[in-house]
Amino acid sequence: MGIRVNPRTTQKIAKVVIWSAAILVLLLLFTIIIYILSKGIPHITWQFLTEIPSDMGKSGGILSAIVGTLAVTIVAIVVATPLGVGTAFYLTEYTRESGVTKIIRFSAESLAGIPSIVYGLFGFIFFVTYLKLGWSILSGGLTLAVMILPTIIRTSEEAIRTVPPMYREVSFSLGGTKWQTMTKVLIPSALPGIATGIILGIGRCVAETAAIILTAGSALQMPTSLFSPARTLAVHFYILASEGISLENAYATAAILIILILLINIGANLLVNRVVAKRR
Amino acid sequence: MSEQTKISIRDFNFFYAKKEVIRALNLDVRENEILSVFGPANSGTTTLLRALNRMTDLTPGVYMEGEILLDGKNIRSPDINISELRRKVSMVFEVPTPLPMSIFDNVAYGPRLSGVKNRVLLEHTVEESLQMAVLWDEVKDRLHNSAMRLSGGQQQRLCLARILALHPEVILLDRPCSGLDPVSTSKIEESLRHLKEKFTIVIVPHNVQQAGRVSDRAAFLLMGDLIEVGLTAEVFANPKDKRTSDYITGRFG
């Protein structure tokens, strides 16, 4: 028989352990963020943001990487949003639970789990090679679109499901068709939730590296069309850091990435809070 | 009240999930009358109301037999345009449900769906509808505020105005006052008395007293059977069926 410990004592020990775990997580987050920001922010200058990199990124700025990030992200969002939101509407409004919806949900959940390097392989063989799009903004953006599709499907579906069912009844009872009900009542009501999903998708695009290297390449030049190869901020940072090209510029780029992710997260949270506040 | 028949329900059976909700119902609604359809819970009153503009289509697992004739035309026939039907036979629900938009946009929602874009015409329709629903004076200065901020009673009158803007022929009211205070209730009942000059009204009242107060004729439904129908005064004073008198005097239900 083991030693009997007073339940009150275990309660106290457990409480301490659990609180310290939570504090550890917060501490880790702040350490990482503050470390990167404090080393990086001093190197961010106006020039750094507005000049094209030169000498492999050793000097010059990161303008082409900013443009590259923007371009692949826009392609991804433009492609994934209608597909994701459309799928969510199909699942909530156009069908009842059935084998078909199960398969669609299973596919989306499976997509969410696939590692980004596998997306990279797929994007490389399908978009770059098979569809002959080459290493380009288009290939990179389409690969990212596939990656963020499950996020947009899930958040949109949740958002549409929180629209009170009576809104649909009212709209139908006033002679509204399904299409009218969707465009005039459901979409406006679910918009903040849908936007949250899109913002999270943007965050994922900005942060992604592995899938983009294999599909958009890592060209330093300013992209000129959808078919130009491009380098995103995350890829630029990876190359600067791993090849030891310029630690200063690496820190500065990382700091910009962190700031972007912070802003994106704050935006998503503001939207979520708005939805919650509205429901009260 | 005229003797002209507006809606004629013939041998109507309604099943939900294989359970019979309404059995062999024959009932006429006359033009410009207020007909109340009352009965205890689960007697099929709301179902009957929803069948009249085919809101029942939205519920999976329902099955119907028989005819519902609106001006002699069967609304259950497959070539009927459901949007048009619901504009002609419009419904106010038990729970006041303004859409999450302004007061103006709520009332203009129906006309806009049917393609009205002219601003002047819309403004005219909105004012007229709000007047008829006895809400205009309370909201005329804040038409562009959110409808969600109105009180429950105001919201329900807004819902009434919203269907009046469709220029319907028949108005269906499903326990429109069940959650409202006495003042709001009396305002809605007052507007109904004016409205019956232009419209045919079928109401499922939230209690027997309301049936007695507002309707010209009353129909008593019990467990899916039509027990008795007649002039409200007669049904209440001399019910022909014992079950009717038991219900009215509060012995069950």
Add this chain to the structure above:
Amino acid sequence: MKMKNFGERIPQSLFFIIALSALTVLALITVFIFIEGVPLIAKVGFFKFIFGMKWAPSQGFYGIFPMIVGTISVTLGAIILGVPVALCCAIFLAEFAPRWLSDIVRPAIQLLAGIPSVVYGFWGLIFIVPLIRNYLGGPGLSILAGSIILAIMILPTVISISEVSLLALSPLLKEGAFALGATHWQTIRSVLVPAAKSGILASIILGIGRAVGETMAVIMVLGNAVALPNSILSPVRTLTTNIGIEMGYASGDHQQALFATGIVLLVIIMILNSLAQYSIRRK
């Protein structure tokens, strides 16, 4: 009137086609990766590919066993380090944290999930790796370094899904236990956690999936040596990093071998996903 019904029909079928996009993409990914990778597995032989100890593309050796061991060891390390912290944190959020504090911690964890994996890798390289090298010895680039980084990276997944399954429990469970005189901790340990078991299990499985699939963070801290490790301070290469490192210059058989590595990865992930989904559904 017929026209109107027709107009309503278009969206219906259009939405169906759109809804098939997720399935279509999943099928395309599977088909294309298999088409590229299977021929090489056939050429080398399934067992020689999976259990081969030597990876030397220039000499035609394609054995990925050291990388499978690498993936398993790093993932195991991440689970051992990360899961206890994550579960404590989930219990904290669901049971202990005052509202104002959980309103801070929850977005912080979400932020943790949003930080680019390259940043984690870089932070590991300049912060964790030197610590290991100086205090524990070895090159620093090691299973341990990778495990620590992955442990941090799986926190958001494990925390959020476990927390949701804890919060989804009926409050009656807790009241019942309290009514029997149990302390808060006894209630959590013997009533709440067992009741939320399936959700917690799913969160751990998804965490494993995340660790197995991570590439860029571990590429920078693992050392990437293709050899069986003999301690947690040895450098290793994982399945993902193998692809990440060599895809840039591979061609021919070599490139196909990387797709074949992708097949192994995809199969592992699909099995983990199915297990997690099964675990969540089974209530």
